[in-house]
Amino acid sequence: MKTIVSALLFCFFLFPGLVTAQNDYQNERNRMVDRQIANRGISDEATLEAMRTVKRHLFVPAPRISQAYDDSPLPIGYGQTISQPYIVALMTELVEPRPGMRVLEIGTGSGYQAAVLAEIVDTVYTIEIVEQLGMTAAGVLEESGYSNVLVKLADGYHGWEEYAPFDAIVVTAAAEHIPPPLIQQLAPGGKMIIPVGSPYFTQNLMLVEKDGDSVRSRNILPVRFVPFTRAGQ
Numbered sequence: 001m002k003t004i005v006s007a008l009l010f011c012f013f014l015f016p017g018l019v020t021a022q023n024d025y026q027n028e029r030n031r032m033v034d035r036q037i038a039n040r041g042i043s044d045e046a047t048l049e050a051m052r053t054v055k056r057h058l059f060v061p062a063p064r065i066s067q068a069y070d071d072s073p074l075p076i077g078y079g080q081t082i083s084q085p086y087i088v089a090l091m092t093e094l095v096e097p098r099p100g101m102r103v104l105e106i107g108t109g110s111g112y113q114a115a116v117l118a119e120i121v122d123t124v125y126t127i128e129i130v131e132q133l134g135m136t137a138a139g140v141l142e143e144s145g146y147s148n149v150l151v152k153l154a155d156g157y158h159g160w161e162e163y164a165p166f167d168a169i170v171v172t173a174a175a176e177h178i179p180p181p182l183i184q185q186l187a188p189g190g191k192m193i194i195p196v197g198s199p200y201f202t203q204n205l206m207l208v209e210k211d212g213d214s215v216r217s218r219n220i221l222p223v224r225f226v227p228f229t230r231a232g233q
């Protein structure tokens with residue numbers, strides 16, 4: 001017995017990678033939710049549970065795995081970033097995702113925000129303009145079992161008419177104005193969260209609510225997002 005224990009210990013020191021490869025980072029995720037998210041006032045149970053469940057380390061580039069649960073955004077290539085966990089949780093909570101809902105996301109990026117939403121709602125439709133990012137995200141989402149996420153490679157400015165209206169829309173790139181097609185594709189009673197402002201400065205995270213024909217919006221908080229780019233520009 002003693003020999004087995006020392007052999008295991010020996011293996012751990014020799015090949016820590018082998019042992020940590022089996023780590024699914026649940027402790028890191030719980031700590032992230034407690035310290036960075038619940039502690040800052042996010043209280044929606046569905047959102048907190050989804051943030052505890054989605055394996056964020058699978059959505060960051062391999063060399064960044066050790067930083068996956070840090071309190072910050074991270075580069076994912078092509079000049080883009082995966083948002084800070086708190087911002088993902090805040091945007092999720094603000095659109096009030098619930099089972100049965102259909103949600104549109106603009107800016108798939110790593111696929112992480114789509115996975116968080118997919119833990120809660122029925123179907124997530126997500127659009128990415130950078131082909132390589134969209135393809136990689138679609139692969140990770142599929143391997144992780146998120147069969148309720150559909151990824152499209154396109155300019156998200158036009159939304160996804162075919163599946164509209166959406167109960168919620170989450171835009172994860174900073175737009176200079178709210179694209180009118182997105183307002184159109186929001187269901188009555190639906191909510192959209194979108195960073196609005198110049199790509200070179202701080203933007204405002206805005207919550208847009210559609211009530212029948214009237215649209216109300218309010219500023220939530222200053223944020224910095226990567227720019228909303230347009231196809232062919």
Ligand code: SAH
Nearest residue numbers: 082107109110112113129156172173228229
């Ligand atoms: N939600 C992502 C964050 C990605 S950053 C995540 O969880 O990782 C924003 C993404 O929006 C980038 O990948 C960028 O390429 C994409 N993007 C920018 N403009 C876009 C547009 N017009 N249509 C679709 N995606 C766009």
